[in-house]
Amino acid sequence: MSFSWHNPLDYLLLDLPRLFCAPLLLVFRLRRLGLDGKPWRRRLKGGAIVVGNHTSFADPFVAYAAFWYRRMFYLAGELVMQGRVRTLALQKAGCIRIDRNISDIEAVRQSVDVLRHGKLLSMFPEGAIQHSDRVESFKAGVILIALQAGVPIVPTYTRRPKHWYNRRRYVIGEPIDCKTLLPGPFPSAPALEQAAETLRRQMRRCQEVFEAAEKE
C-alpha cells in the first residue's frame, strides 16, 4: 500500500474518491437498517472491519455511501488491481491489493496496520462476486485480520434493487468482537474457520432482516 500516515497529500487523495462518490448517496438513497428492522442511526467509531455480501461491482460504493462519514480502506483482489496506473490510483484511493492465489501475508499486515490506525476496512469475505442471493462460505482471513488488529467485525447485507432508481436497503448487524467467537488466546486455524462460519450466520441474519424489509 502506498499510503503514508504522515503525508497530508495522501489523506487528500484518500478523500477525493469519497467526494466523487457523494452523488451516489442520491442514486442509492440508502436506507440503513439495524437487526431490529428499524433505521440504523448509530455511528461506527474506531477501527473495524465492515464485511458485506458481494453481488456486484457497486458494493464497495454502497459501503462508501453507508459509512460516508468515515475514511474507509478496501481489500481488493488481484483481478481488480491490474496495471501500474490503475493499481497506483486504487491504492491512493485506499485499496489494499490481496492476491487470492497465495497466502498473502503482506495484505494481512497492511490491513492490520490500517485497522490499528483506527480506520474502517471493508472486505467481502466470500472472496468474489456471487451470482446468487445465498451468502456463500467465508474465507477465514477476515477473522485472522480482526484478531491480529484487535478490532470488531461488522456484518452487513445489501442486494441490487430491481431498478437502479429504486431505494437500496443496507442492513448493518451488531459489531462482533471475534475473541468471543474463538476459544483461548491462540486459537487454531480450524477454530478460525469455525468463527468465519459463525460470522456468515450473522450475515444471514442481516439477510433475513433485509428480506423481511423488502416484503413490507
Next chain:
Amino acid sequence: MDRISELKPLLSQVMGQDLSQTEILPTHRLREDVGLNSIGLLYMALAMENHYHIRFDNKDITRLTTVADVLTVLTEKLG
C-alpha cells in the same frame, strides 16, 4: 533442540492438535502431508514471525512447500 522440534509446538497450536508424537520430516509437504491449508499456512507464518521476531514477505510464503523449505527460509532469516 533441532529446528523441527521447535516448530512442532507452533504447528500444534496452528493446527489445533498435538503433534508431539507425530513424526515430521523435512520432505513432508505442508499441505498434503502436514495438513495445512492456505489460512493455516498464513497463520503459521504469523506465528513464526512472533516466535522468532522475523518478518516474512509474499516471496517467502510462496516458497513454502515442504518442511525443508520452512527450515531454509528460517535459516536465511535468522542468519
